[in-house]
Amino acid sequence: MTEVLSGQAAGPAGLTDEAKATARVWIDANMGRLSQWHRHIWELAEPAWREFQSAAWYVDRLRAEGFAVEAGSGGMPTAFAAEWTNGPGPVLLTYAEYDAVPGNCQAAGHQQEPRDGLSEFAPGHTDPHSALGISTLAGLLATKHAMEVYGISGTLKYTGEPAEKVQGSKVVHGLRGYYDGVDAIVSFHPFYMLPLCNTARWDTQCGSYYSKVYTFVCDQPETWQLSANPNSPIPASHSAARAPGANVALMSMYSSSRIMQDAMLPSFGGWSLSDAIFTQGQATADNLPARIAQIQYSWRCPTIEMAEHVLTVLDRNAEHAAAMAHCRLETTWVARNRPGRTNHVLAQTLYGNLEAVGAPSYGPDAVAAAQNIQQNLGLEPLDKPFLDECEQLITPQDAEAALREHMAPWQKNWTSDDYVEMTHYAPTVRFYVSRPALKPAPGQGAYPGWVMNALGGIPETIDPTIETAGKTITGTFIDLLTRPDVLADARTEFDRRVAEDPMPALLEPDFMPPTELAWPDYSTDTSGSRVWHPKSI
Structure with missing residues (x-):
C-alpha cells in the first residue's frame, strides 16, 4: 500500500x-x-x-x-x-x-x-x-x-x-x-x-411528499343515545340505538375525500393523492359498532404550499367524519418531506x-x-x-x-x-x-x-x-x-x-415513524416458513 x-x-x-x-x-x-x-x-x-x-x-x-x-x-x-x-x-x-x-x-x-x-x-x-x-x-x-x-x-x-x-x-x-x-x-x-x-x-x-394516517376510535359507543332506551339495565342492550362506529367514520372520510379530490387543487401540476385502508381486521358481534378503523393518505405535490392545501382538506374531512360517527380522531404522520x-x-x-x-x-x-x-x-x-x-x-x-x-x-x-x-x-x-x-x-x-x-x-x-x-x-x-x-x-x-431558498424541516426533531402500525406483515408456520395472508384467492 x-x-x-x-x-x-x-x-x-x-x-x-x-x-x-x-x-x-x-x-x-x-x-x-x-x-x-x-x-x-x-x-x-x-x-x-x-x-x-x-x-x-x-x-x-x-x-x-x-x-x-x-x-x-x-x-x-x-x-x-x-x-x-x-x-x-x-x-x-x-x-x-x-x-x-x-x-x-x-x-x-x-x-x-x-x-x-x-x-x-x-x-x-x-x-x-x-x-x-x-x-x-x-x-x-x-x-x-x-x-x-x-x-x-x-x-x-x-x-x-x-x-x-x-x-x-x-x-x-x-x-x-x-x-x-x-x-x-x-x-x-x-x-x-x-x-x-x-x-x-x-x-x-422530486417534490414534496406528505403521508398521514387517520385513526377513528369508537371507544364510548354507549354514550351515543343514552335516552333512547332509559329502562335498559345496561347501555349496550340489543334494542338500544347503535352508535355508527369507526367503519362508518372511515367510509365517510373515504367517500368525502374522493368526492372532493377535484376541489383540493387545480387539475394540473402533477400532484396526486392515494389512499390505503389498514386491514388489521376486527370482526365484531352484530350488535356492536367497530371500535377502530384506520386509513392512510399519501399525496405528492410540486410545492409545500400545494401539499398544505391538501392537508387542510383532509384534516377537515376527518374531523367531521369522526363527529358524525361518534368517534374520536387520532392522526399520525408517516412522512413529510421537502x-x-x-x-x-x-x-x-x-x-x-x-x-x-x-x-x-x-x-x-x-x-x-x-x-x-x-x-x-x-x-x-x-x-x-x-x-x-x-x-x-x-x-x-x-x-x-x-x-x-x-x-x-x-x-x-x-x-x-x-x-x-x-x-x-x-x-x-x-x-x-x-x-x-x-x-x-x-x-x-x-x-x-x-x-x-x-x-x-x-x-x-x-x-x-x-x-x-x-x-x-x-x-x-x-x-x-x-x-x-x-x-x-x-x-x-x-x-x-x-x-x-431556505426550507426548514417539516417535522419535529423527535419525530419517530409509526413502525407499530398494521403495515403488511408476515407470520411463520410451524416449520418457520413465512406465510402471507391471504394465501390465495
Whole structure:
C-alpha cells in the first residue's frame, strides 16, 4: 500500500484514473458475488418496516467488510448506519433500500407465477430496491478497495433506508443527525420513467411528499343515545340505538375525500393523492359498532404550499367524519418531506463517470429471457426486445429538456422520493441507470406489471444495472476523494441554493415513524416458513 494521501490535497490525475480502473476491476471480479447477494435480497422481498432479514443481512455483510455498523439506527428497527474511514478527508455517503411492495410476488421466470411456496399477494421487488441496494454496495466496496490500494484518505458512510415506499426513514435519519458532517451524497435508483434513464437529474428534482394516517376510535359507543332506551339495565342492550362506529367514520372520510379530490387543487401540476385502508381486521358481534378503523393518505405535490392545501382538506374531512360517527380522531404522520435541491456540479461529475462506464448492454442470455417472456404472452419475439433507451445515455440537460415538455413552466418539482430530504443536508446527486424493460410489441401497448418484476430478478437481465451503477458510483466517489476543487464547488453551489431558498424541516426533531402500525406483515408456520395472508384467492 502506498502512503496515505489526504483527500483534501489534490491527487494527480493519474492517481484518480488508476484508482477508478482498480475499482472497476474489483466490481468485474466480484460480479458473481454481487449477483448472488442481489438474488438473496430479491427473494426475501420484505415490505416497509418489516425488512428484518434484509437489514440483518446488510449489517452482517458490512461488518464482514470492515465497517463499523449501528443496527437499528435512528430508533428504526430495520435501519442501519455504517462507517469506514481511511484517515482524515472527505466524508461521502450513499445508501441501500430493500423494501418490497405488497401484492407483487413474482418468480424470476418467464411467466406469471408467485415465488415458490408464497401467495401471489406476498410482496415482491418492483423497482427493484434489491438492485438499488446491491448497486450502491458495489460502488461502496469498490471505492474502499481502491482507497486501500492507493492510500486515499477519507470516510465512507452507508445507511440502510427502510420503508422508502412510504418514504419513512430518510427524514428520521436527517433529523437525528446521521447526514451531518457529510460532504457529498450519491443517490441511485433504477430507472422507472423516461426520459430519466441512464442519466442524472438536472434542475427538476422530486417534490414534496406528505403521508398521514387517520385513526377513528369508537371507544364510548354507549354514550351515543343514552335516552333512547332509559329502562335498559345496561347501555349496550340489543334494542338500544347503535352508535355508527369507526367503519362508518372511515367510509365517510373515504367517500368525502374522493368526492372532493377535484376541489383540493387545480387539475394540473402533477400532484396526486392515494389512499390505503389498514386491514388489521376486527370482526365484531352484530350488535356492536367497530371500535377502530384506520386509513392512510399519501399525496405528492410540486410545492409545500400545494401539499398544505391538501392537508387542510383532509384534516377537515376527518374531523367531521369522526363527529358524525361518534368517534374520536387520532392522526399520525408517516412522512413529510421537502422538495429536493439540485446540484449541477455533482450531476455533471457523476454523468462524466457514467459516460466513461457506458450504458448497460444485454447479452444473448438476457435477450433469450426477454424473448421467452414475449412468446409466453402470445407475442412474436422481437430481435431486439429491450427498449432502445435502456442501452443509451442521455445527458442531464437533454433529459431535463424532455422532462419539461410535460410540465407547466412554473413547476419546479415532479413525482416524489424521499432522497429529497438528503439534499437539504449535503450536496446530493440523483441518478438513474436502466433496468430491463421490454419494447412494446406493435399494437399491443404496455406489458403486464409482472414482466418488469420478473426481469428484475433474472441475473442475466438485472446484473448489467448493478455493474453500471456500481462503477458509476465508485468513479464519482474517487473524483470527490481526490479532486478537492469538485467538492469545494459542489459545497459553494449547495450553500448558495440554501441561502436563496431556505426550507426548514417539516417535522419535529423527535419525530419517530409509526413502525407499530398494521403495515403488511408476515407470520411463520410451524416449520418457520413465512406465510402471507391471504394465501390465495
